[in-house]
Amino acid sequence: xxxxxxxxxxxxxxxxxxxxxxxxxxxxxxxxxxxxxxxxxxxxxxxxxxxxxxxxxxxxxxxxxxxxxxxxxxxxxxxxxxxxxxxxxxxxxxxxxxxxxxxxxxxxxxxxxxxxxxxxxxxxxxxxxxxxxxxxxxxxxxxxxxxxxxxxxxxxxxxxxxxxxxxxxxxxxxxxxxxxxxxxxxxxxxxxxxxxxxxxxxxxxxxxxxxxxxxxxxxxxxxxxxxxxxxxxxxxxxxxxxxxxxxxxxxxxxxxxxxxxxxxxxxxxxxxxxxxxxxxxxxxxxxxxxxxxxxxxxxxxxxxxxxxxxxxxxxxxxxx
Amino acid sequence: xxxxxxxxxxxxxxxxxxxxxxxxxxxxxxxxxxxxxxxxxxxxxxxxxxxxxxxxxxxxxxxxxxxxxxxxxxxxxxxxxxxxxxxxxxxxxxxxxxxxxxxxxxxxxxxxxxxxxxxxxxxxxxxxxxxxxxxxxxxxxxxxxxxxxxxxxxxxxxxxxxxxxxxxxxxxxxxxxxxxxxxxxxxxxxxxxxxxxxxxxxxxxxxxxxxxxxxxxxxxxxxxxxxxxxxxxxxxxxxxxxxxxxxxxxxxxxxxxxxxxxxxxxxxxxxxxxxxxxxxxxxxxxxxxxxxxxxxxxxxxxxxxxxxxxxxxxxxxxxxxxxxxxxxxxxxxxxxxxxxxxxxxxxxxxxxxxxxxxxxxxxxxxxxxxxxxxxxxxxxxxxxxxxxxxxxxxxxxxxxxxxxxxxxxxxxxxxxxxxxxxxxxxxxxxxxxxxxxxxxxxxxxxxxxxxxxxxxxxxxxxxxxxxxxxxxxxxxxxxxxxxxxxxxxxxxxxxxxxxxxxxxxxxxxxxxxx
Numbered sequence: 117x118x119x120x121x122x123x124x125x126x127x128x129x130x131x132x133x134x135x136x137x138x139x140x141x142x143x144x145x146x147x148x149x150x151x152x153x154x155x156x157x158x159x160x161x162x163x164x165x166x167x168x169x170x171x172x173x174x175x176x177x178x179x180x181x182x183x184x185x186x187x188x189x190x191x192x193x194x195x196x197x198x199x200x201x202x203x204x205x206x207x208x209x210x211x212x213x214x215x216x217x218x219x220x221x222x223x224x225x226x227x228x229x230x231x232x233x234x235x236x237x238x239x240x241x242x243x244x245x246x247x248x249x250x251x252x253x254x255x256x257x258x259x260x261x262x263x264x265x266x267x268x269x270x271x272x273x274x275x276x277x278x279x280x281x282x283x284x285x286x287x288x289x290x291x292x293x294x295x296x297x298x299x300x301x302x303x304x305x306x307x308x309x310x311x312x313x314x315x316x317x318x319x320x321x322x323x324x325x326x327x328x329x330x331x332x333x334x335x336x337x338x339x340x341x342x343x344x345x346x347x348x349x350x351x352x353x354x355x356x357x358x359x360x361x362x363x364x365x366x367x368x369x370x371x372x373x374x375x376x377x378x379x380x381x382x383x384x385x386x387x388x389x390x391x392x393x394x395x396x397x398x399x400x401x402x403x404x405x406x407x408x409x410x411x412x413x414x415x416x417x418x419x420x421x422x423x424x425x426x427x428x429x430x431x432x433x434x435x436x
Numbered sequence: 437x438x439x440x441x442x443x444x445x446x447x448x449x450x451x452x453x454x455x456x457x458x459x460x461x462x463x464x465x466x467x468x469x470x471x472x473x474x475x476x477x478x479x480x481x482x483x484x485x486x487x488x489x490x491x492x493x494x495x496x497x498x499x500x501x502x503x504x505x506x507x508x509x510x511x512x513x514x515x516x517x518x519x520x521x522x523x524x525x526x527x528x529x530x531x532x533x534x535x536x537x538x539x540x541x542x543x544x545x546x547x548x549x550x551x552x553x554x555x556x557x558x559x560x561x562x563x564x565x566x567x568x569x570x571x572x573x574x575x576x577x578x579x580x581x582x583x584x585x586x587x588x589x590x591x592x593x594x595x596x597x598x599x600x601x602x603x604x605x606x607x608x609x610x611x612x613x614x615x616x617x618x619x620x621x622x623x624x625x626x627x628x629x630x631x632x633x634x635x636x637x638x639x640x641x642x643x644x645x646x647x648x649x650x651x652x653x654x655x656x657x658x659x660x661x662x663x664x665x666x667x668x669x670x671x672x673x674x675x676x677x678x679x680x681x682x683x684x685x686x687x688x689x690x691x692x693x694x695x696x697x698x699x700x701x702x703x704x705x706x707x708x709x710x711x712x713x714x715x716x717x718x719x720x721x722x723x724x725x726x727x728x729x730x731x732x733x734x735x736x737x738x739x740x741x742x743x744x745x746x747x748x749x750x751x752x753x754x755x756x757x758x759x760x761x762x763x764x765x766x767x768x769x770x771x772x773x774x775x776x777x778x779x780x781x782x783x784x785x786x787x788x789x790x791x792x793x794x795x796x797x798x799x800x801x802x803x804x805x806x807x808x809x810x811x812x813x814x815x816x817x818x819x820x821x822x823x824x825x826x827x828x829x830x831x832x833x834x835x836x837x838x839x840x841x842x843x844x845x846x847x848x849x850x851x852x853x854x855x856x857x858x859x860x861x862x863x864x865x866x867x868x869x870x871x872x873x874x875x876x877x878x879x880x881x882x883x884x885x886x887x888x889x890x891x892x893x894x895x896x897x898x899x900x901x902x903x904x905x906x907x908x909x910x911x912x913x914x915x916x917x918x919x920x921x922x923x924x925x926x927x928x929x930x931x932x933x934x935x936x937x938x939x940x941x942x943x944x945x946x947x948x949x950x
Contacts, residue, residue, distance in 0.1 A: 220634055
């Protein structure tokens with residue numbers, strides 16, 4: 117009993133002491149409907165901040181769907197500019213849309229990017245009985261005729277799945293990458309059926325959505341777009357091993373309003389770094405097929421701005 | 437017989453106390469969610485995902501709960517469709533056509549009872565399909581590419597003539613309005629904004645839920661406002677609560693045929709319960725409606741879509757679990773929940789997770805029995821809703837719709853869209869333009885466009901891909917038959933004014949899609 121009282125007092129004292137520095141009443145905006153990737157980021161990743169004692173109280177998740185994250189982005193920029201206790205889930209989809217000017221009147225500079233804590237890496241695959249066995253063979257085909265092979269994926273034209281292939285083709289030296297034919301489907305799973313069913317040649321997507329079909333033998337993966345081979349597909353070489361310098365990381369992370377204090381920005385960056393290193397998060401990452409991918413604070417901001425520039429440049433080429 | 441061994445094991449799973457409790461909660465919530473316009477199974481399940489994660493229920497139980505909500509909502513959505521002319525979800529729009537007409541004629545009881553029985557028949561027949569045909573149908577779904585979907589959707593559009601009765605031109609006008617509304621938002625292929633006028637909330641297009649509540653419920657309120665000034669209100673009789681043997685016998689084969697076609701359509705990812713319900717309705721209209729009573733309160737017009745939409749929902753479990761491809765918004769949310777639990781549905785899923793799959797199938801059987809037992813006795817209670825004066829009821833339904841839509845999306849813009857569509861719906865009613873084709877076009881328009889574009893893009897622009905497979909050719913023949921045959925029969929009916937010339941036997945009717 118005595119020990120319990122002591123523990124309670126100590127907890128209370130710690131809580132009080134920490135309260136001055138720690139964010140409290142934290143709200144996490146998921147810029148999509150419940151059930152999607154951003155919703156997942158808020159509902160399963162953000163609560164680890166509480167468990168690790170990095171914030172006071174629980175994280176409240178608010179879904180603010182619309183315009184592929186644009187509604188939430190403009191809301192944060194316009195109306196929550198100095199909210200110190202707000203984080204917003206983001207991913208490569210957010211930077212892609214920013215780069216393509218799909219959120220009217222705002223840019224990536226209008227918020228602060230506190231960090232990325234994991235990523236879903238890209239894969240490129242073909243039908244199991246396809247004559248192609250490597251990414252290089254696909255690229256050779258495109259070098260000869262960019263319209264030769266039809267690509268399918270789960271994102272819109274100009275979206276991340278489309279861009280990954282083009283980025284790879286660009287580094288492989290294919291000249292007219294904008295002429296590569298891409299057809300969009302509503303999910304990666306549906307796109308794989310097109311390749312399996314013989315109606316399209318090449319699938320581009322993220323490993324997490326493709327894994328069940330790969331395991332069932334419905335898709336032959338010719339390259340993973342990661343720095344190192346992925347634990348889920350140890351036999352598949354990376355694009356870099358095949359001499360094509362392309363990494364396609366669909367990262368998961370957060371941004372905060374631009375008006376946060378410099379201290380608070382640093383605090384968030386450090387908090388995410390501790391979260392990323394924790395065992396609790398490692399388990400979540402493992403469960404969800406995410407691979408390690410860590411960028412925090414100023415590093416993250418530089419990474420995002422570079423990514424936005426790269427995508428903007430490539431998108432301008434596609435839309436010509 | 438060996439097909440039953442895993443099913444029996446599934447019943448052992450499903451009959452555990454915890455799973456029985458959750459299937460009951462699921463079907464009860466599903467009925468309520470389906471009944472109340474504006475929430476819908478997608479949001480119902482999405483809201484429950486974090487709760488089930490927090491409660492740490494095991495994945496089988498979670499899936500049993502979610503599936504219960506999904507098919508339960510197909511029972512519930514017909515209740516508001518029949519009593520109030522406000523479909524709870526898109527798949528019950530076809531039910532309003534005859535269901536609401538029956539309610540107006542004092543036959544709400546038989547309509548609701550028929551809807552419950554048809555839902556039960558559709559739901560349980562489809563479970564047999566799940567047991568015996570799941571792997572084979574997954575292969576069938578793989579053969580359905582964009583060209584096949586395009587042909588299927590065109591075929592579904594031919595049902596418009598069934599939805600509009602005599603005013604075919606007005607039906608086409610309604611379809612055109614629906615297509616225009618459907619084109620608002622980001623272009624599905626390229627992401628280019630269309631008719632958004634720089635308004636971010638318009639980027640996602642007009643949500644089906646807001647459209648239904650606006651066009652049906654809000655329009656009803658406006659109409660009441662006008663009537664109360666003019667004065668006089670038609671009191672609805674409530675009549676008997678049960679269906680009689682003759683009505684049931686007359687609908688038996690309607691339910692069976694609709695269950696089969698609904699199930700097959702449900703197994704296609706990307707078709708779903710709405711197409712199944714509309715197609716079943718129009719097929720049966722061509723098949724059995726010799727006295728042209730469909731649309732005027734024919735109980736078979738309730739049986740067909742209700743049997744089909746429930747069968748489709750059970751069928752939708754096949755692409756979800758065996759291909760990992762969700763066929764509807766609701767199954768997409770269920771997929772997200774499974775993925776978050778590290779369960780990756782795919783071709784090996786039934787082998788890898790037999791307890792989960794067979795437990796789910798068995799629970800669906802139990803859940804459908806529960807729904808029948810739950811719904812039939814409640815018919816007597818539900819029809820008492822009609823004793824509430826419409827000037828209380830219609831605004832109450834509209835308010836529920838507004839609150840539901842606002843609480844899910846938190847957007848005032850949606851409410852304004854609903855109001856604007858309410859005005860539109862009111863004006864269209866004044867000039868007798870039917871509403872159902874607008875909803876049909878709103879649901880099918882974007883699907884038709886994307887699939888046509890995908891088919892052409894994959895074929896490098898060669899239009900012959902649209903007739904490039906046996907499935908497409910069969911579908912185009914059905915399209916031709918359903919456009920041409922009514923013209924021929926109408927002509928022969930005109931030529932021979934005398935009744936004896938009526939030689940339309942069942943054999944002459946166009947074949948059902950199968």
